[in-house]
Amino acid sequence: MASLPPPPLASVSPPVPSYVVALADDLSGAAETACALGGPVRLSLNAVAVAEIAAAHDLVVDLDTRHLTRAEAAYAVRAALRAARTGPPRLLYKKVDSQLRGHLAAEAAAYAEGAEAVVIAPALPAAGRTVTGGVVHVNGVPLHRTDGWRAERAPVPRSLPEALSGLPIRTIPLDVVRSEPAALEAEFRRIAASGAHPAPDTETDADLDAVAAAALRLGPGFRLLGSGGLAAGLGRALLRPVAVTPSPVPSPEGTPLLFVVGTAEPGAVAQIAHLAALGAHHVPLDPADLAAGTVCLPRTGGAPALTVLSIDGSGGPRPGAGRALSAALGALAAAYPGRPDLVLTGGETARTTLDALDIRELEPFGEIHHGAVHSRTPDGRRVVTRPGSYGAEDSLLRIAVALRPRLAAAIAAT
Structure with missing residues (x-):
């Protein structure tokens, strides 16, 4: 008697939608x-939210x-990872600076605990940041030959393994x-089996898509x-x-627009x-006066429609002073009259300003241009955050027009 054909393979059910818990080291990056x-x-803006997520x-x-x-x-990263284990299963993502600033080594080591491997790819092609030969490049120039770290205390790393x-x-x-x-x-498997972590070279969004998709196929x-x-590659996958x-x-109508430029x-x-x-x-605010708390905003007879607060950088960068200056600038912005909409450049400036206003959550709408994220606060205020190093010469102007469309007519008339 002829043997029966093997039963058909069970159909593969479509993958279940997956959601992400992403941990960032500053607000504009988040x-x-x-x-x-x-x-x-x-x-x-509250790490406690990691343990509360359910939706x-x-x-x-x-x-x-x-x-x-x-x-x-490192402790903050570990605490967030512990909290993430208490909720429903989530994919984990660690957001880092594309120019490798911050406590990259310490946070990456904490993030790697309990993982089979961490796939490391900090390239950001939209901002001209690529990785070739394990070296981060900014518009084709190795990071250590740029001035991207001029406000940092530490020396710039020459490669990802060094960073x-x-x-x-x-x-x-x-x-x-x-x-x-x-x-x-x-x-990826071979490197993980050796006890190391893969850092693939990436120059394009397609490269990042390939990296994200491969990591997803290998499991959590x-x-x-x-x-x-x-992160965009992960989202697409x-x-x-x-x-x-x-x-x-x-x-x-009449809501002031306040730009706080802390970069x-x-x-x-x-x-x-x-x-x-x-x-x-x-x-423009003198850094010494700002740090000393002796700055007084000039009286203008009411809040102007457009105001820019910035730190006078003519004296050069002040390594190590960034947080104190950002906190003072944020406090000044929070006290500005008229409950303005806010444009905040630089992650620390954005965070200290929102902290001073006791704002703990944002609802993002989208990007005005790359990195310039338009959000709403729980009480309806509009906020744009943007990394300090992003944006062309017309970046702030484009943001102003997006938030105040009537300005387009004034620009056309000039």
């Missing part, structure tokens, strides 16, 4: 990640660790990243660590509902000049 992931999202959405938490010691930053000193790293060349998916997965034991670029965000309601980036001067040409009231 907001960037919230938009990059692309799904329904909650953006919290079907991503959770991005600003751990605000840049100003902490290395040990404190992650103490964590065994193995780089992966582009030809492997761009080969068959199975080859990249096999390389392979955790992802990267910038907003890898996941199956879940598209985020539906209502259009922002315009602010009441030391030289490009900020030209960005502010575009607003000043439009009639914005610019108040």
Whole structure:
């Protein structure tokens, strides 16, 4: 008697939508990640939110660790990971600075505890940041040959293995990243089996997509660590509902718009000049007076429609003074009259301003341009956060027009 054919293979059910808990070290990066992931999202300034999550959405938490010691930053990451284990299963993501600033080594080591491996890819092609040969490049120039670390106390790392000193790293060349998916997965497994962590070279969004997809196929034991670029790749690789965000309601007529520019980036001067040409009231603040608490905003007979508070950088960067200056600037912004909408550049400036206003959560709407995230506070105030190093010369002008569309007519008339 002829043998019966084998039973058909069981059909594979579609994958269950997966949601992410992302841990960021500063607020502008957290907001960037919230938009990059692309799904329904909650953006919290309170690490306690990690233990409370239950709904079907991503959770991005600003751990605000840049100003902490290395040990404190590592503890914050460990505490968040412990809290994440108490809720429903979630994918983990660690957001880091694309220029490797902050307590990268300490936080990565804490994040790696309990993982099979951490896949490390901090490239951000949209901002000109790529990784080749294990070296971060900014617009084609190795990071250690740029001035991206001029406001940092520590020397700039020359490579990812140096930046992650103490964590065994193995780089992966582009030809492997761009080969068959199975080859990249096999390389991830081989490196993990050796007790190290893979750091693939990445130059494009397609490279980051390949890295994110390979890590997902290998299971939750392979955790992802990267910038907003890898977060976007993760979002594209996941199956879940598209985020539906209502259009922002315009602010009441006459609401002031306050720009708080806490970045030391030289490009900020030209960005502010575009607003000043439009009639914005610019108040440059002396760093010594700001730190001493002796700054008094000039009286203007009411809050102007557009105001810019910035730190006068003519004396050069002040390594190590960033948090104190940001806190003083944030307190000044929080006391500004008229309950203005806010544009906050620099992660520490954004965080200290919202802390001074006791704002613990943001609802992101989307990006005005890359990295300039438009959000709403629980009480309806509109806030735009943007990393200090982002944006072309017209960045602040574009944000102003997005928040105050009538300005477009004034620009056209000039």
